[in-house]
Every structure is written in C-alpha cells, then in structure tokens.
Amino acid sequence: MLKDITLGQYFPGNSFIHRLDAMIKLILSAVYLVIIFLIKNFYGYGLLAAFTLFTIIISTVPLKFVLKGIKPLLWFIIFTAILNLFMTGGTVIWQFGFLKLTKEGISFAVFMMLRIVFLVLGTSLLTYTTSPIALTDGIERLLTPFGKMGLPTHELAMMMSIALRFIPTLLEETDKIMKAQMARGADFQSGNLIKRAKALIPLLVPLFISAFRRADELAIAMECRCYRGGKNRTRLNESKIGYPDIIACVFVLLFALAIISVNKAG
Amino acid sequence: MIIKAENISYTYSEGGPFEKAALYNVSLTINRGDFVGIIGHTGSGKSTLVQHFNGLLKPESGRLTVDGIDTSEKKADLKKVRTKVGLVFQYPEHQLFEETVRKDIAFAPVNMGLSPDEIHDRVIWASRLVGLPEEILDKSPFEISGGQKRRAAIAGVLAMKPEVLVLDEPTAGLDPRGRDEILRQIKKLHDETGITVVLVSHGMEDIANTVNYLYVMNNGRIVMHGEPMKVFSRYEELEEMGLTAPQVTKLMKKLCGLDVCTVHQAKEYILGVLRRA
Structure with a gap:
C-alpha cells in the first residue's frame, strides 16, 4: 500500500533531464501543464504522449516506475471520468432515467482522464529527476521577484x-x-x-x-x-544556465507550437 | 523445533532504484527453549530476518515455518503466528499510543479477543515480568522514563504469552544500568518460563552473557554459527566484518590463549591460577 506512493521521490541518475537547471525544469514543467490544457483534439494528445514518452526515455527513469505514480490516483481518475461522462450536456446517445450519456460527455471524460494522467506523469518526472535540494533551489530562484515585494521566499x-x-x-x-x-x-x-x-x-x-x-x-x-x-x-553549488537548458527550452517551445498548429488542424 | 527457515531470500523495493537484497539463502532452526543470539553490523539483514519469524515479511523464495505453519501459504493463520512469536521492534517505545500504560499493554490481549478478567491478569503478569511497578500502570506512557517506556512496550508484546520472544536490539539507546536490567529480566524470563528467546544485538557483551547459540550475519547471509565461545574465538574474522568479540575474550586470548567469553568465566580461571600459585 505505502509502496505505491511515488510522488516526491527522487530517482538518482545523470541523464540530460537530470542535469537540467532546476529553475528551467520548473518553468518547462509549468509550460507542459499549460499545454496539457490547451490541447483540443486527439491528435494533440497523440503528440503529447509521444513527447512525454520521449522525455521519460531520455530521463532513464524506468517507465514502469513513472506509471506507478498513477496507481494511487486510479479511483480519483475513474470518479472524474464518470462525473464528466454523465454531467456534460449535448447530443444524447443513450438515456436511463436521469442518467444521460452524451457524445460530448464521452469525449470530455476521455480528455479529463488523459489530462490527469499526463499531469501526474509530467510532475512526477520533475520530482524523479530533480533532487529535493535542487528543486527548492529552483523554486527559490523562481520566487526571487516576489521576494522584493516582501514574500519570505x-x-x-x-x-x-x-x-x-x-x-x-x-x-x-x-x-x-x-x-x-x-x-x-x-x-x-x-x-x-x-x-x-x-x-x-x-x-x-x-x-x-x-x-x-x-x-x-x-x-x-x-x-x-x-x-x-x-x-x-551563499550557496555551495551555484547553478548556471547552460546550453542544455537552452536546447530544452527550444524543444519545448517547438512542441508548444506544434500543439497549437495541430489544434487549428483539428 | 519452533522456527525453521530453509533457504529464504528477500529483496527490498524490487525493481526500484533502491533495490537491495536483504537476505540471501538463509537457513536456520530455532528449538523450543533456546536462547539464540543474532549479531551483525547495521544493514546485515538481522531485522529483515526477524520480521520473517512472525510473518510480517514473507520470503521471496524458500520456506519459513513457525510451529509447523508455513507463513507463505495463502491460508496461513498469520494472527496465530504473531501470537506465537512475539516480536519486539527496535525502539519499541515508539509504538506506545494509549492513554495509560495499562491500556497499552492490554492492546494485544484485546486484539486477541480475550475476556476482561484474562486481560487484567495478563497485564499484571506481563508488567511484573518486566519489572514495572503497578502504580505506573495508570500513568500516561508519555510521562514515564525512557527505561520504563521500553519495559512497557516489551510487556505489551509479552502480554500475548508468546512461545517465542524476539527482541530486536532491546538495549539500544539505554544507559548501562537500564541495559543490564533489561537483559537480566529477559534472562530471568527465559529461565523461569522456559520461553524461547531470540536476541538481536550488536553489543557483544550482552550476547556473550546471555545466549546459548549464536548466529552471525553479514551482507544478508549467515556466515558463522555455533556456541558463543566458539564464534567469539574467531574474533579476527568478526573484526573483518566490522564486528568484534567481548573485550574479555580478546584479553584472555592475549593473556593465555584461552577461549572465554564472559567476565565471570575469566574471573574463575584467573582465581584458579592464583590459587595454584
């Protein structure tokens, strides 16, 4: 039971993803999350799946391990899907009493499930590949502008x-x-x-x-x-933003552009 | 025999990044009435091994039987196994939770579904065995001293009247007096009730003074076993594993090449020599 909770666990390694600057990784993860919610059709999700899989593979974290993070959320995902399935208005396909199954409901439920799954995959990949120390360092640097406004960053x-x-x-x-x-x-x-x-x-x-x-x-x-x-x-390890970080940013930007163009196509 | 392990192996977080083999082909038998010691440095697999004794962990391969019950079997009555083999964890006082010491000791008997009279008798019996004064029973387990907490926790396991008592480092973190008292009481318990005791420790003196059979673990394997004196006489090998022998063993070896493992034996021998001289 307890072994299923994987969120917030670091998977040591030295891959391209592991070596990225924590702040950049945080920003890119946020961009990834926004992208998930921008997607409007299944082509987009296909592209998202390919991108996620590719990132997981280069991160050297076993896929089985990343997928395990979904297990504790399984009931939550199923519950959300069922709610969306019957609560969305639209063209009715099947009706039983007050339960109405609509075409829009089905596609919305599937979208919701995919969104949660990718949300978990993306965020757990962030914590798997970033040690807690690097992560907080990243958060702190990310919050620096607010520090000037009095936030105890x-x-x-x-x-x-x-x-x-x-x-x-x-x-x-x-x-x-x-x-x-x-x-x-x-x-x-x-x-x-x-x-x-x-x-x-x-x-x-x-x-x-x-x-x-x-x-x-x-x-x-x-x-x-x-x-x-x-x-x-002062810090023991000053992290510097280097070429790998720029490459990663460009890559994610291209991915975002691809999603936007696919959205228009569908 | 009451506990029999045949070639048991166990791995922690299999498939994960921190996969670690904790036990590797371990076989041992513990007979009724034995006082067995298990020594090994931190991470040698001692604690993993003793958690197999009451079915908390099940071997990945191999077989472990407790009084004829195979713990890996699906139908195995693990509750019964756990009342037969009482396991006292490291720092057992961390498991105390009730409002009073009395209620905490009664936790296991209540779980066993015993009658209130029987529960009361067992609480008194167990607290007497560990030397807890009766007036402490109505105090909160969080306001008594460290040594008393430890005893209360041990009493909580003894109240099940187990046939085997397994203690994982029962003296860790206690002062010398607390340590001696706990050990003396365990020894007394063994002598008076004939209960089988398994003592896990890395205090060599503790072991030498109490047990009659000794297993040495290293990297998840049993590397030596035998009577304490025989095991301690190979102290050079023990030292290679990061263990040691009682100081008196080393002293007597240097003095006269004799295998001795308790201060008492050494005293007898030296007195004998003095008398002859």
Whole structure:
C-alpha cells in the first residue's frame, strides 16, 4: 500500500533531464501543464504522449516506475471520468432515467482522464529527476521577484524542501509502526469503515509524536549550525544556465507550437 | 523445533532504484527453549530476518515455518503466528499510543479477543515480568522514563504469552544500568518460563552473557554459527566484518590463549591460577 506512493521521490541518475537547471525544469514543467490544457483534439494528445514518452526515455527513469505514480490516483481518475461522462450536456446517445450519456460527455471524460494522467506523469518526472535540494533551489530562484515585494521566499523554499525531504522518512516510520502494531495483533485491512478508522489510532498517535519529535530535533540541529534565514546566504553549488537548458527550452517551445498548429488542424 | 527457515531470500523495493537484497539463502532452526543470539553490523539483514519469524515479511523464495505453519501459504493463520512469536521492534517505545500504560499493554490481549478478567491478569503478569511497578500502570506512557517506556512496550508484546520472544536490539539507546536490567529480566524470563528467546544485538557483551547459540550475519547471509565461545574465538574474522568479540575474550586470548567469553568465566580461571600459585 505505502509502496505505491511515488510522488516526491527522487530517482538518482545523470541523464540530460537530470542535469537540467532546476529553475528551467520548473518553468518547462509549468509550460507542459499549460499545454496539457490547451490541447483540443486527439491528435494533440497523440503528440503529447509521444513527447512525454520521449522525455521519460531520455530521463532513464524506468517507465514502469513513472506509471506507478498513477496507481494511487486510479479511483480519483475513474470518479472524474464518470462525473464528466454523465454531467456534460449535448447530443444524447443513450438515456436511463436521469442518467444521460452524451457524445460530448464521452469525449470530455476521455480528455479529463488523459489530462490527469499526463499531469501526474509530467510532475512526477520533475520530482524523479530533480533532487529535493535542487528543486527548492529552483523554486527559490523562481520566487526571487516576489521576494522584493516582501514574500519570505527563502523560508517558503526551506519549508518545502523539508516537507519533501521527510516524505520517505515518514513513510518508513509509518511502515515500521504498522508492523509493530501488527505484531501485537492490530488489523488494518479488514472490517467496515468505522472499524478501519478506529484501527488507525494506534498508527496515527505514534506517527504524530515521532513527527513532532523529528521536527524538534531538526530545528535544534539547524540552530546548532547557526542557521538563519535567506539574506546573504551563499550557496555551495551555484547553478548556471547552460546550453542544455537552452536546447530544452527550444524543444519545448517547438512542441508548444506544434500543439497549437495541430489544434487549428483539428 | 519452533522456527525453521530453509533457504529464504528477500529483496527490498524490487525493481526500484533502491533495490537491495536483504537476505540471501538463509537457513536456520530455532528449538523450543533456546536462547539464540543474532549479531551483525547495521544493514546485515538481522531485522529483515526477524520480521520473517512472525510473518510480517514473507520470503521471496524458500520456506519459513513457525510451529509447523508455513507463513507463505495463502491460508496461513498469520494472527496465530504473531501470537506465537512475539516480536519486539527496535525502539519499541515508539509504538506506545494509549492513554495509560495499562491500556497499552492490554492492546494485544484485546486484539486477541480475550475476556476482561484474562486481560487484567495478563497485564499484571506481563508488567511484573518486566519489572514495572503497578502504580505506573495508570500513568500516561508519555510521562514515564525512557527505561520504563521500553519495559512497557516489551510487556505489551509479552502480554500475548508468546512461545517465542524476539527482541530486536532491546538495549539500544539505554544507559548501562537500564541495559543490564533489561537483559537480566529477559534472562530471568527465559529461565523461569522456559520461553524461547531470540536476541538481536550488536553489543557483544550482552550476547556473550546471555545466549546459548549464536548466529552471525553479514551482507544478508549467515556466515558463522555455533556456541558463543566458539564464534567469539574467531574474533579476527568478526573484526573483518566490522564486528568484534567481548573485550574479555580478546584479553584472555592475549593473556593465555584461552577461549572465554564472559567476565565471570575469566574471573574463575584467573582465581584458579592464583590459587595454584
């Protein structure tokens, strides 16, 4: 169960995608997300699938691993699709009581499903190929203009990187506590909804306590190393935007143009 | 025998980027009434191995039976296996969650569906075995001391009246006095009730003073096994694996080339020599 959650996990590597500047990668991911919602026909989705597949292949992250990120969202995707299927007005093909199946509904439901799937694939590829540290660095640089307007960018970035950093740790902790309670006869998998919710108490109480303890320890460790906010802090690794980043930008731009022209064609 | 492992192997996050073989063709048998030790450095597969003993993990290949029940079988009654083999995790106090120590110790008996009287008896019995004073039972498990938390957590497993008690590093993070007390109580428990005990540790002194059979793990394999004295006499090999032997073993080897693994034995021997002189 816990092993299915892959979002926010880094897959170490040294591919072209891994070496791209984090800020550029963030911007390109945002562009990718916008493109997903711009697409108006199935040719566009074909092109999108090809582009996504190509990026995954050059990122050297196994396709199986990227696809696993969709699994926890499966019910959400199905639910959205069903809602769209019956709630969209248009030419009625089939009717049963208040349930109306329309031609527009079908195509809209399929569009929605594809959008969510590609949304997850694109964003998980970003976190797979960018280490949490690089990612926050990217976010921080991206937010610099807002910093001048009084936004505590460094603090925000630090909070995010800590949150990302602790996802695997907390998952591990959850797994350990679950096992410890299972060793004492706890049952997390059977019974009705109320029984299952109650069964979570022996898991959640220790988990919260350990999360607070970890937070406390981390705060002390940071203070011990004289941590203070962002002003005048220098970096160990200054990242520079190089040719690969420019190539990636041009490539994504071409992709966006292709999508727009395909949209007109359809 | 109560636990029998035949060629079991296990891999963590198979297919992922952090794939790691944790166990490789491990075979061992644990007999009823044994006091078995398992040593190995961090990441040698000890914890993975003991999680197989009560069916929390199932071997990818090979077979593991607990009192004749094969844990890999689909129909295997894992709840029964888990009451037969009580597993105390590392830092077991992290699993405490109830409002009172009494309720926390009662968690396992309640899950077993026992009667309130039986549960009460077991809580008293288990807390006495680990040396928890009765007035602590109505306190919150979060306001008692570290050593007491550890005992309360161990009592929570003992309350199942398991036939085998498996302890994963029960003395980690305790001060010397807490460590000695826990070990003494485990030894007493073994001597008085005849329960089978499996002790995972990297404190060589802890092991030498208590166990009667020892397994050494390295890189997911069992590399040595035998009586503690025999294993510790090969301390050069142990040191290559990042382990060591009790200091008294090394001392006695240097002094007179003798295999000894507890301070008590060394004392007897030295006194014998002095008397003769």
